[in-house]
Amino acid sequence: MSTFQLRYALEPYIYTEARRTYDTGTAFVHPLYYDYPEAAEAYSDKGEYAYGDSMIVSPITHAVDPSTQLAKQSVWIPNGEWIEWTSGKHLSGPAMVERSFSIRQVPVYLRAGAIVPMQPPMQYTGQKPVDPLILNVWPLADGQSSSYTLYEDGSDSEAYKRGVFALMPISATQYGDTLTVEITPVRGNYPSMPSSRGYELRLPADWPPEAVLANGQALTFRPSDSNTPGWAYDGNTLSTIILVASHPVTEAVHIEVRRGPGSLSTRTKLDGFAGAVVRLHSAYDTLNQEWPFAWSPDPLIEGDRISYRPETAREELSHFAQRYSAAKASVQQLLDPVAHLPSDQLSKQLVKYNSSQIVPERAQHYRVSLESALVQLNDGTPQ
Structure with a gap:
């Protein structure tokens, strides 16, 4: 974004x-x-x-x-x-x-624990109704609660000065491996207030759930359908994304997210994972721009397996540091033979990958790209 x-x-x-x-x-x-x-x-x-x-x-x-x-x-x-x-x-x-x-x-x-309301993509203010309302709930500690009260009005007059507006309290509580989010019925109203809306709950940097319930009803795991009520998991940011069907804004919505035993106590293993993946993808893009002289080596290609099979998250993440080290080693192997090679000699070496003439400036760009990819990977190294 x-x-x-x-x-x-x-x-x-x-x-x-x-x-x-x-x-x-x-x-x-x-x-x-x-x-x-x-x-x-x-x-x-x-x-x-x-x-x-x-x-x-x-x-x-x-x-x-x-x-x-x-x-x-x-x-x-x-x-x-x-x-x-x-x-x-x-x-x-x-x-x-x-x-x-x-x-x-x-x-x-x-x-930590902040609740941040957001809206779907729009090109300008008020382009369309805020539906679903997106709620980012950042990780809470055990026993911690947080709250936020969303304010809305017609945004087209000064009627808010006369109390013409609506408030929607939202709260989240973490008890052990279970997170509960409460969306309270709105208080107040304004002429253009929606009578109902859907909700999209985003829970970044945490383990995938074993079960998700909305008002007591179990939601289905839907990895590739973002428009149907259910839940999905983004394996690149380790975020649970829950889509709740449209409800009257005058009714409460209770969402319960149940994670496996020990999830809270092992959350520290996820610390900074999304940042490491960003650097991994940046290095991938940098190298692929040098095709046909270079391309992303296999260890650098981190797929979306966790997104499609969240139950494998622990197994996949247990190998992530090792795979990340392999990615760095692969880029280092590409860089070592050319790190101190004069540009004219590097140009001759690159010709074997492409029959066209390679000018020294292009060869130097190739070397800089390898160095940049390696620095990006070093910066994102999992701790």
């Missing part, structure tokens, strides 16, 4: 936080020293800011390294538990950490 797409997807969250600004007088985009006045780092890192109640953002304003296509960023993590959106990595604050990002990534950090 591009930054532009993410901005539009977050509109329900942004609109709710804008209402909070109206009620409190505190801008929802504000410096961190508003929330952490005693922390010196909240003053020194002037580019980092809070984005509503659940997020902090640290935009990258300098160029990526041309040889790696990554930019390093020092980020201050405030007190508490936070999760990096792009990688699923858990970070404990207060701490100053150095992270790397591609040009497609924005450093966004969420409070």
Whole structure:
């Protein structure tokens, strides 16, 4: 998802936080020293800011390294538990950490357990009704609860000043290996308020469930049908995606996600997995751009097997670090013979893969691509 797409997807969250600004007088985009006045780092890192109640953002304003296509960023993590959106990595604050990002990534950090409402893809504000309403629930600790109240109004008048709006409280609780999410009936109304809507629950960076129930009814695993109520699993981000059928907004929806025994206690094994997969795919794309002189070696091709068979997640992930190391070794084997070879000699060597003339600049680009792929893989190495 591009930054532009993410901005539009977050509109329900942004609109709710804008209402909070109206009620409190505190801008929802504000410096961190508003929330952490005693922390010196909240003053020194002037580019980092809070984005509503659940997020902090640290935009990258300098160029990526041309040889790696990554930019390093020092980020201050405030007190508490936070999760990096792009990688699923858990970070404990207060701490100053150095992270790397591609040009497609924005450093966004969420409070552990945060509930973030989103909307389906749209080209402009209000293009279509927000249906289904997407709810991202980030991992909670055992016994932890979190809540968020979605705000909505007609968005086309000042009737909200007279109390013409609706609130929808949402809560999540983790007890052992079971997560429950409650969507409470709306309070209030406005003229264009939908009478019913579906819900899409997204649970990033966690094990797949053994069972999912919506209002007591079991939902079916549907790996390839995103429009039918049921649940799916994204093996690249380790996210459970639950689609609940349309319900009247005046009725409660209770979702129960049951995972296998020991899932919560072994969740740390998943830490940063999504970030490693992103680097794996980036290296894959970088190498394939060099075809026919190079292409992604077999160990670099990480399929979507977990998405189609979530029950194999533990077995697949138990071998992931080994496969990742094999991927790095494969790229290193491609790079070693050409790392210090003069460009004219490298050009002659590459001709055997293609009968056309290889100019030194093209040969140098090939070498840089191999180096870039290896750096990306090193950056994403599972911890």
